[in-house]
Amino acid sequence: MALPKFDYLAPKSIGEACAALEANPDGGKLIAGGVSLLRVMKFRIMSPDCLIDLKSIPGLRYVQCDKDVLRIGATATSSDVLKSSDVAEKFPLLSQAIGRIATTAVRNWATVVGNICVGHTASDPSAALLALDAELVIASPSGERTLPIDQFFLGHMSTALAEAELVREIRIPIPKEPVGMAYLAHAGRAAMETPLIAVGAALMANGKGCTSASISLAGSAETPIRLTRAEEALIGAKLDDKAIHNAALIAAEDCAPDSDVYASAEYRRRLVAVYVRDALLAAAGRIGHA
Amino acid sequence: MRKALNIEINGRKQALEIEPNALLLDVLRLGVGLTGTKEGCGEGVCGSCTVMVDGELVRSCLTLAMQLEGKSVTTIEGISNGSELHPIQRRFLEHGAVQCGFCSPGLIVTAKALLSSNPDPSEAEVRDAIRGNFCRCTGYVKIIEAILAAAKELRSAAHA
Numbered sequence: 001m002a003l004p005k006f007d008y009l010a011p012k013s014i015g016e017a018c019a020a021l022e023a024n025p026d027g028g029k030l031i032a033g034g035v036s037l038l039r040v041m042k043f044r045i046m047s048p049d050c051l052i053d054l055k056s057i058p059g060l061r062y063v064q065c066d067k068d069v070l071r072i073g074a075t076a077t078s079s080d081v082l083k084s085s086d087v088a089e090k091f092p093l094l095s096q097a098i099g100r101i102a103t104t105a106v107r108n109w110a111t112v113v114g115n116i117c118v119g120h121t122a123s124d125p126s127a128a129l130l131a132l133d134a135e136l137v138i139a140s141p142s143g144e145r146t147l148p149i150d151q152f153f154l155g156h157m158s159t160a161l162a163e164a165e166l167v168r169e170i171r172i173p174i175p176k177e178p179v180g181m182a183y184l185a186h187a188g189r190a191a192m193e194t195p196l197i198a199v200g201a202a203l204m205a206n207g208k209g210c211t212s213a214s215i216s217l218a219g220s221a222e223t224p225i226r227l228t229r230a231e232e233a234l235i236g237a238k239l240d241d242k243a244i245h246n247a248a249l250i251a252a253e254d255c256a257p258d259s260d261v262y263a264s265a266e267y268r269r270r271l272v273a274v275y276v277r278d279a280l281l282a283a284a285g286r287i288g289h290a
Numbered sequence: 291m292r293k294a295l296n297i298e299i300n301g302r303k304q305a306l307e308i309e310p311n312a313l314l315l316d317v318l319r320l321g322v323g324l325t326g327t328k329e330g331c332g333e334g335v336c337g338s339c340t341v342m343v344d345g346e347l348v349r350s351c352l353t354l355a356m357q358l359e360g361k362s363v364t365t366i367e368g369i370s371n372g373s374e375l376h377p378i379q380r381r382f383l384e385h386g387a388v389q390c391g392f393c394s395p396g397l398i399v400t401a402k403a404l405l406s407s408n409p410d411p412s413e414a415e416v417r418d419a420i421r422g423n424f425c426r427c428t429g430y431v432k433i434i435e436a437i438l439a440a441a442k443e444l445r446s447a448a449h450a
Contacts, residue, residue, distance in 0.1 A: 001332035001351075008293065008310035008356045031354065038313070038352050039333045051310075055357050079346070103422025105340050105347035105400065191421035192335055 001042040006049055010056035014168060018141045020052045022164040030054055030166055032075050033110035035102075036118045054111075054166070063087065065174070072170040078107035078115070078125075090174055093181035093200050097128035100185055102192055113167045116152070119159045119223070122194045126153065127218035128183055129170060130226055131200030137169040144168070153223035179204050180286035182279040185218075186271050188262065195219050196263045197255075197271045201279040205289050209238045215247070215280070220255040220272050227251050230276070239280075239289035248277035297358050299324070300368030314350040314358060315339050318365055326366035326395045330424070337423030340396035341365045347403045366395035369402055377447075378402055378440040385436035389427035397423045401437045409445055413438065 006027075011017040021028050027049025031037055040046045054060065055075050062073040065086035072081060078098045081087055088095050101107055101115070101124055116126045116136075126149075134149045141164050149170075152160050161167070185198035197219040204212035213234040215227040230250040237243040257268035292307040299322060308317060318324045318341070330338030332351050339351040342364040369376045378401050381387070388394050397420060404411060404419040411419065416437050417430075425433060 001329075002316075003311040003313065005309070005311050007291075008354070010356070010359075031357075034354050034357070035334055035349070035352050038354065042332065051354070053354075053357055056359075102334070103337070104403075104419065105337065105349050105422055106334055106352075108346040109343075109348045109353060 003038065003041050004044060004047045006047075006051055009050060009052045011052060013057060014139045014166070015141075017052055017054060017057060017166060018139060018164050020050075021166070022141050024050045024052075025163055028052055030117075032114040033077065034114075035106055035110040036114065036120075060168070065090070068174055070172045070174060072112055072172075074113045074166065074168050075111050076113070078110050078112055079104065081112055082107065091132060091172060091181070093131060093183045093202060094125070094128045094172075096183040097124040097185075097198070097200065100124050100195070100198075113170060116149070116170075117159060117161065117167055119153055119155075119157045120194075121156065121221060121223050122196075122198070122219035123224060124183075124185065124195065124198055124218060126224040127198050127200045127216045129172070130216035130224055131181075131202050131214045132172050133214065135171045136167050137171060138165050139168040140165040146171075150226050156222050175204070177204055178287050180283040180289070182282035182286070184275050184279045184282070186275060197257065197268050197275060199272070199275045199279040201276070201283040203234070203239065203280065203283045203287060203289075205239055205284070205287055209236055210234045210243075213247075215251065215276060217251070217255055217272060217276075220257045220268060222256070222258070225255070227254055227276070229254055234280075239284040244277055244280045244284065247280060248273045251276040293356060295355060295359060297355075297360070298362040300364060308355055310356055312355045314341070314348070314353040314355045314363070317355045318350060318363070324365050324367050328392050328395055330392065335422070335424070336393070337396045337400065338393055340399050340423065342399060342403060345403070345406070347400060364399070366399055369398060376402070377443045378405070378437065381436040381440040381443070382433070385432045385439065387428060387432040387436040393423060393425045397425065397433060401440065404437070405441050405444060409441060409448070411438075411441060
């Protein structure tokens with residue numbers, strides 16, 4: 001399958017990349033790994049005049065752990081994140097989500113930032129980063145802004161990136177106390193499949209009960225989402241079967257899945273109830289509750 | 291308009307002039323005539339087009355060639371030592387892991403990358419490593435046996 005024709009630009013800095021986007025407002029498109037982009041271009045769903053290569057910019061390929069924050073650079077690959085012992089130790093939820101993606105040959109070239117910028121609802125990294133309260137550092141010709149990831153996804157394949165903006169870095173705050181995390185996905189087959197639905201869960205608790213809860217879903221609404229009402233129901237509660245079942249029922253009420261050739265909306269909604277319950281039980285178990 | 295690309299393919303430096311929309315797969319098969327790498331699905335799922343870039347597996351059907359300036363590519367043609375087959379290739383033949391053969395180049399390159407980073411994989415690790423390589427003939431059992439046998443042979447050669 002051949003690609004449509006386009007020009008190729010290799011900027012050497014974020015500034016040059018933003019300028020190239022600004023100079024090509026209609027036909028310019030960023031490429032990092034291109035694993036999603038080149039596919040849709042092959043099907044002529046998208047035909048940009050010009051691809052602007054982020055991988056040609058030095059210094060953006062990093063997974064770096066500071067005192068309070070883990071930083072993932074714009075061209076860090078999924079494999080780079082999987083190989084990070086800091087991620088495996090502090091954010092197992094993210095490792096599990098990224099480990100689900102396709103296979104090594106894809107993860108070695110595809111970037112995590114690229115994956116979330118596609119804006120697909122069934123994106124494993126998006127759900128994981130939502131549950132981890134990640135922030136995105138967004139660069140533009142006029143400077144930088146920081147956006148919480150729960151404000152990034154606007155609709156089907158649509159994000160909050162304005163023209164000439166790009167995501168330079170993902171920042172994940174490092175929790176100061178133990179967090180129980182779990183990531184569970186349901187797919188038709190074990191390998192090479194986007195999930196029908198997926199759940200990320202992160203819980204904190206003390207002797208009295210749950211002190212912090214985040215639950216995210218992929219493939220269960222038009223975009224990846226957080227389940228605020230289910231989270232609120234858990235906070236202050238003892239993390240027992242009853243509270244977790246209740247949160248799972250709220251999750252099933254609050255999701256808004258679509259029907260497609262792979263599964264009906266009703267089936268996805270039932271999966272959400274089961275997988276949210278199981279993810280919460282696993283997460284609670286990891287901090288010695290439930 | 292064609293653009294310059296300097297790339298190393300199977301140890302040979304190449305100064306190419308390519309269209310910006312060329313995929314690595316096109317450069318290999320049409321540009322330099324290395325037709326061992328196959329195009330299966332063309333969308334990154336089946337694994338037939340798998341090659342290595344700087345020692346790491348990639349899908350050549352979804353890799354824009356212009357992004358590979360200065361990089362080193364290894365294809366199935368770079369796995370054997372001239373006409374002397376690599377132990378992975380020989381074991382594929384001995385174990386009947388090749389039927390139609392279309393998936394074999396991708397599988398053998400994938401197995402090579404696995405055994406380079408993990409010389410003593412468990413069967414589960416082999417299965418996970420080839421989870422993105424579809425074979426519609428063999429049912430995988432003989433492929434897994436061949437890779438495990440090659441791993442054993444390469445380990446004993448390394449100790450000899």
